[in-house]
Amino acid sequence: MINIWRLTKIQLLSSFGLNKALHTHDVKERRRLLLLSIAILISVVMVGVVSFGYSFMMALTFEQIGRMDLLLAIMMAVASVIGFFTTIYKASGVLFSFKDYDLVMSLPIKTSHVVASRVLQLYVLNLFFTLMVMLPAGVVYAIKVNPGVFYYLLYLTTLLFIPLIPIIAATIIGSLISWISSRFKGSQVISLILTFAVILAVMFGSFRMNGSVQVLSDMGTQLADMIFKLYPLTSIYVDAVCSYQMGSFLLFIVISVLAFMLFTIVLGTRFKAIYTGITTSHASSKYQMKPLEAASPFLALYRKELRRYISSSSYVLNTSIGMILLLAMSISLLFISSEKLGQLVEIPQLSTYLSKLAPLVVSLFVTLSCTTSSSISLEGKNIWILKSSPVPKQTILLSKIAVNLTVTIPILIVSYVLLMISLRTGWIESLLLLAIPMIYACYSAMMGVLVNLKFPNLEWTSEVTVIKQSASVIVAMLIGFISLVIPFALVLLLSNVNGNLILLGIGLIMIAVCSVILRYIRTNGEQLFQTL
Amino acid sequence: MLTIKHFSKCYKGGKKAVDDLNLVIEPGDIYGFIGHNGAGKTTTIRAVVGVLDFEEGDIEIDGISIKKDPVACKAITAYIPDNPDLYDHLTGIQYLNFIGDLFSVSKADRESLIKKYGDDFQITAYFGDLISSYSHGMKQKLAIISALIHRPKLLVLDEPFVGLDPKAAHVLKTIMADLCSNGSAIFFSTHVLDVAEKLCNKIAIIKAGKLITYGKTEEVKGDNSLENVFLELIDHD
Numbered sequence: 001m002i003n004i005w006r007l008t009k010i011q012l013l014s015s016f017g018l019n020k021a022l023h024t025h026d027v028k029e030r031r032r033l034l035l036l037s038i039a040i041l042i043s044v045v046m047v048g049v050v051s052f053g054y055s056f057m058m059a060l061t062f063e064q065i066g067r068m069d070l071l072l073a074i075m076m077a078v079a080s081v082i083g084f085f086t087t088i089y090k091a092s093g094v095l096f097s098f099k100d101y102d103l104v105m106s107l108p109i110k111t112s113h114v115v116a117s118r119v120l121q122l123y124v125l126n127l128f129f130t131l132m133v134m135l136p137a138g139v140v141y142a143i144k145v146n147p148g149v150f151y152y153l154l155y156l157t158t159l160l161f162i163p164l165i166p167i168i169a170a171t172i173i174g175s176l177i178s179w180i181s182s183r184f185k186g187s188q189v190i191s192l193i194l195t196f197a198v199i200l201a202v203m204f205g206s207f208r209m210n211g212s213v214q215v216l217s218d219m220g221t222q223l224a225d226m227i228f229k230l231y232p233l234t235s236i237y238v239d240a241v242c243s244y245q246m247g248s249f250l251l252f253i254v255i256s257v258l259a260f261m262l263f264t265i266v267l268g269t270r271f272k273a274i275y276t277g278i279t280t281s282h283a284s285s286k287y288q289m290k291p292l293e294a295a296s297p298f299l300a301l302y303r304k305e306l307r308r309y310i311s312s313s314s315y316v317l318n319t320s321i322g323m324i325l326l327l328a329m330s331i332s333l334l335f336i337s338s339e340k341l342g343q344l345v346e347i348p349q350l351s352t353y354l355s356k357l358a359p360l361v362v363s364l365f366v367t368l369s370c371t372t373s374s375s376i377s378l379e380g381k382n383i384w385i386l387k388s389s390p391v392p393k394q395t396i397l398l399s400k401i402a403v404n405l406t407v408t409i410p411i412l413i414v415s416y417v418l419l420m421i422s423l424r425t426g427w428i429e430s431l432l433l434l435a436i437p438m439i440y441a442c443y444s445a446m447m448g449v450l451v452n453l454k455f456p457n458l459e460w461t462s463e464v465t466v467i468k469q470s471a472s473v474i475v476a477m478l479i480g481f482i483s484l485v486i487p488f489a490l491v492l493l494l495s496n497v498n499g500n501l502i503l504l505g506i507g508l509i510m511i512a513v514c515s516v517i518l519r520y521i522r523t524n525g526e527q528l529f530q531t532l
Numbered sequence: 533m534l535t536i537k538h539f540s541k542c543y544k545g546g547k548k549a550v551d552d553l554n555l556v557i558e559p560g561d562i563y564g565f566i567g568h569n570g571a572g573k574t575t576t577i578r579a580v581v582g583v584l585d586f587e588e589g590d591i592e593i594d595g596i597s598i599k600k601d602p603v604a605c606k607a608i609t610a611y612i613p614d615n616p617d618l619y620d621h622l623t624g625i626q627y628l629n630f631i632g633d634l635f636s637v638s639k640a641d642r643e644s645l646i647k648k649y650g651d652d653f654q655i656t657a658y659f660g661d662l663i664s665s666y667s668h669g670m671k672q673k674l675a676i677i678s679a680l681i682h683r684p685k686l687l688v689l690d691e692p693f694v695g696l697d698p699k700a701a702h703v704l705k706t707i708m709a710d711l712c713s714n715g716s717a718i719f720f721s722t723h724v725l726d727v728a729e730k731l732c733n734k735i736a737i738i739k740a741g742k743l744i745t746y747g748k749t750e751e752v753k754g755d756n757s758l759e760n761v762f763l764e765l766i767d768h769d
Contacts, residue, residue, distance in 0.1 A: 287660030289647050292629050292639060300633030304619065311621035381617035387583040389634040390607035530585045530602075 003109045007117035011462075012124060036455065036471050043478050044132070052136035059140045068145050069242040070227075073234045075137035076162060077227050080234075082133065083126040083166035089195050089321070091174025093314035093464035094118055095267075096275050100461045105272070112268030119171060119264060125469065126163040134159055147242075154241050154249055164256040165233055168263045173198055175267060179274050192313040196324065297391045301399035308378065309371060309403055315378070318467050322368025323411040329365075330418035356499055357491055358423060359436035360506075362415065364484055366408050366441045372448030373476035375400040376532070377457045377466040383532060393529035394522050397449050404445035412437050432503045439510045444480055446517040451476040453528040483510075533559050533686050533717035534580065539589035541575050549575040551741040552589070557717050557734075559685075562708060564732035564749075565721040566758075568766060572741040573721040574614065577690050580719065581611035593686055607635065610679035614690040614721075616671040620664035624655070624674050627663060628681060635682035642681055649677040652703050668695045676704060680711075687711060689720035693727060705731055729758040737765055 055071060062070050095118045104114055138155050141147075177198070181191035228235040233255065239248035295303070309315055379386060386396050416434050419425075425433055455472035457465070467473065487506045491499055534557040541550045550572040557563045567573050578584035580591055582602045591598045593605040619627055625646070632642040650656035653673040663671065672695045679687060687708070693701050708718050708731065722728050728735060729749065735758070736746035744765055745752055753761045 284660060285657050287625065287657050289643065289650070289656065289659075292625070292632070292643050292646070294629075294637075294639045294642070295633045297634050297636070300630050304622065304630050307621055307626070308619070381615070382619055384583050384611070384613050384617070385619070385631075388581045388606060388609075388611045389631075390603045390605075391634050392603060526602075530582075 001113075004113045004116045004120065007104065007109070007114065008120040008124070011117065011121045011465075032454070033471075036475065039475055039478055043474075043481075047132050048136060051132055052140065055137040055140040059144050063144055068141060069238045071137055071141055071144075072134075072241060073227050073238045075133050076234050076237050077231050079130045079133040079162055080166040080231060082129050083163045084170045085199070086129065087122055087126060087167050087170035088174055088199065089317035090314055090464050090468050091122065091171040092178040092191060092195075092278075093312075093467070094122055094462065095171065095175060095271075096178055096278050101275060110268065111271050112264045115268045115271055116260075116264040119167065119260070122167050122171065123163055126167055127160070130159065130163045134162065150244050151241065154244065158237060158241055158249070158252060161253055161256040162237075164260050168259050171267075172263065175270075175274065178278055179270070181278070189310075192316055195313065195317055199321070200324070200328065297389075298395050298399055298402075301391070301396055302402050305375065305399050305403045306406065309407070312378075312463060312467075314464050314467050315371070315374070319369050319371045320407055322365040323408060325368075326362060326365035326415050327411050330415040330422070333422035334418055357488065358419060358425070358429070359432045359503055360484060360487055360491065362412070362419070362433065362437040363440035366412060366437050367444045367480035367484060369404075369408050370444045370448040370473075370476055370480060371404040371407055372400050372445050373452050373473045374448075374466045374470060375403070376449070376452040376529075377460065377470055377472060378463060380458050380460060380463075380466075383458055387530070387532070393526045396529065397453075397521055397525050400449055401442075401445040404448065405441060408441040408445075409438070412441060428500050432500060432507070436503060436507050436510075439507055439514065440484075443483070443510050443514050443517070444476075446514060446521065447479055447483075448472075448476045449521065450517055451479065453525070453532075456532050458532065533557055533561070533594055534719060535592040536576070536580070537590045537592070539576065539579060539586065539591060541572075541579060541584070541586045541588070548741050550579075550738075553738070553741075553743050555736055555743065555746065557686075557719050559715045559717050560712050561734050562712050562718045562732045563720070564728035564735045565719060565738065566723075566725065566728060566735060566762060567721075567738035571738045573738060574690055576738070577611075577688055577719070577721060581609055581688050582606050583611070607682075608685040610682065610684035610687050612672075612675050612679050612687075612689045612692055614694065616668070616675040616695075618663050618671055618674060620662065623660055623662055624666070625659040627674060628659070628678055631678040632681055637682050641683075645681045645683075646677065649680055649707075652707070653677065653700055669697055669700065672696055673700055676707075680707065683716075684711075685716050687716060687718045687720075689718070691722060692720055693722065693724055701727075725757075725759045725762060729753065737762060739766055 055075060058074065059068065059071050062068050095115070105111070138159075142151070145151075174195075177191050177194040181194065233252065236248045236252045236255075239245045240252050241249075386393075413434075416437070419433060420430050423429075423433075452472040455470070455475060457470045457472070460466050460470075487502075490506070491502050494502055534555070536553055536555040539550060539553045540548060542548050553572075553576060555563075565573050565576070575584065579586045580593075580598070582598050582605060594608055596604050598605045619630075622630065628646050629642070631637075632646075637645075646659075647656065650659060653676070655670060655673050655677070658666065658670060663674065666674065672692075676692070679689075692704060696704065705727070712718060732749050734747065735749050735752045737744050737752070749758070752758070756764075
């Protein structure tokens with residue numbers, strides 16, 4: 001068992017630049033990491049406050065109907081859904097794409113223990129999300145119900161077990177997808193298609209279910225029944241924490257731990273086969289020289305970068321999910337009204353937002369699709385190729401920006417046309433609906449490059465560490481989020497001013513910001529790249 | 533062709549990896565760079581090819597400072613690192629074509645040189661496969677071919693013979709000799725002293741970041757073998 005912890009510890013140390021932070025003697029580096037820690041802390045506090053507010057608002061309703069237990073039930077279900085969705089598209093990467101596979105597998109450690117350490121890595125990350133959702137909910141529950149000491153004991157213990165089942169469910173699907181894909185020639189593409197299909201199917205399924213029972217309008221028993229039916233573990237959890245039933249408490253823990261153990265043992269038996277299937281390339285060894293096509297350095301770099309992007313299902317899944325959701329929303333709006341859609345996706349005022357803030361809503365999806373914030377880190381040990389090539393480094397950086405725009409712009413344009421039809425926008429609104437997200441697409445791509453230059457991680461063993469857990473991705477997400485929250489707040493607060501005028505102002509400011517970043521990349525990009 | 537002037541490189545924390553190194557490599561030279569592990573060979577090589585930033589001293593390639601015009605220097609230099617980490621997601625031919633594009637190699641030149649070196653290293657048949665399917669030696673061969681297709685004036689290699697089979701090592705030695713007879717210069721590090729003794733016309737030995745001897749191979753080794761000279765210098769200096 002100690003080996004599971006040893007392996008998990010090594011993996012976690014490489015996340016978020018943790019080990020670098022612990023061992024660096026460079027003052028500049030330390031200052032940078034301190035700033036990063038502050039940024040992460042601010043975002044944690046922000047999310048915590050929002051989560052608390054959300055729980056508190058819900059508690060007011062549940063208090064009226066005398067079902068405070070529903071608060072914990074719903075939030076536990078929410079934490080599980082978040083855990084499931086954030087795990088499903090990185091499970092394959094964390095489990096099967098690590099460069100130290102040979103080293104780890106040659107150690108005298110059981111394969112099931114290696115699997116356990118990989119799943120535990122997912123667990124630690126998901127525990128963070130669980131705490132962000134459940135801690136504020138638990139506090140609100142305690143304020144409203146004023147329970148005995150026993151509540152705190154049961155509540156805090158069960159917190160540690162909530163992420164297990166969702167992770168295992170997501171990892172089973174992720175592993176199955178990997179296993180099926182590994183049997184085909186283009187395993188990465190197959191894996192990508194299957195994962196997207198599962199995510200969209202689950203989302204579509206849950207929307208349909210929500211729509212048919214009209215969850216949001218029917219509070220009380222019906223809601224409780226639905227949650228308990230959808231995820232029976234919530235029922236056991238509520239019985240344990242709210243009603244202090246020791247049987248339920250033990251059952252909850254035993255089910256979670258047993259599922260975890262069973263899963264690691266079963267996957268342990270197929271682990272090597274799946275890994276070999278995924279990593280073994282099909283080699284024909286029958287190549288004969290053909291005429292080659294020459295291209296400019298920029299085009300060559302762009303093609304290389306695009307191939308890199310497509311070759312990694314984790315990279316594609318993590319950075320294109322925003323655009324896929326945007327497309328799904330745009331298509332949905334053609335068939336259902338924005339009011340109805342808001343009900344389905346549980347954002348009650350979506351229709352108001354869409355008509356007033358459509359350009360910013362679309363921009364939100366665009367900033368979620370930042371490929372550049374990990375594109376330099378993903379060069380990893382190959383960085384010597386670019387550093388020793390006779391190409392101005394800004395060309396390299398611009399090629400990475402171009403790939404990001406290739407991911408965002410085409411879907412953006414299709415969504416724009418669909419939204420223009422469904423929202424029946426006037427010509428000024430139409431123009432803003434296209435221009436603002438385009439500007440944000442450029443801003444997000446350029447900002448991502450800059451942030452990655454400042455927070456590079458070239459010493460990774462699993463690319464998921466870079467794509468999901470690196471400092472630059474978190475900082476870029478935070479900056480992207482802040483860059484949209486301010487305009488959102490401005491439009492909402494200045495409701496007496498013409499919304500289009502505000503959007504125009506925001507657009508002009510963002511163009512100015514983009515030109516400053518571009519100028520910075522052109523003047524300092526070479527130096528920053530050289531110091532990597 | 534390559535002039536290293538008072539080059540020093542400090543690690544973060546102040547320890548000097550290389551201390552005031554001076555070296556001149558002329559066209560036609562095959563210059564062997566020898567030293568024990570951690571002596572500063574790779575640090576020097578990485579600075580020469582513009583991969584590593586440095587503060588003290590200067591490095592000139594064909595009279596151009598790598599600090600002032602790195603792109604021009606890199607255009608006439610080729611580098612093969614000790615560990616050939618290449619793009620696994622590309623096929624061999626895609627990688628070579630990519631390098632051809634970055635170095636603006638003409639279509640005709642790249643086609644003929646890729647064919648020539650591919651056949652020399654017996655790897656042409658594998659060019660259509662993903663690099664991820666290559667063995668260490670095949671990756672090394674591919675890295676060597678990618679370094680040769682733009683006809684570099686300066687070829688810099690870090691432990692080039694590690695991982696190569698005897699036939700490929702022989703091919704590489706022949707190519708190195710050919711390149712130098714055509715006026716290029718080669719600067720390479722190695723631990724294989726026999727190869728250095730036979731292949732290099734000049735040798736430099738580095739110890740703890742300082743150059744302890746350099747010059748023509750015959751002058752450096754005198755009547756001894758290079759191995760004896762190296763061991764004596766490393767142990768007693």
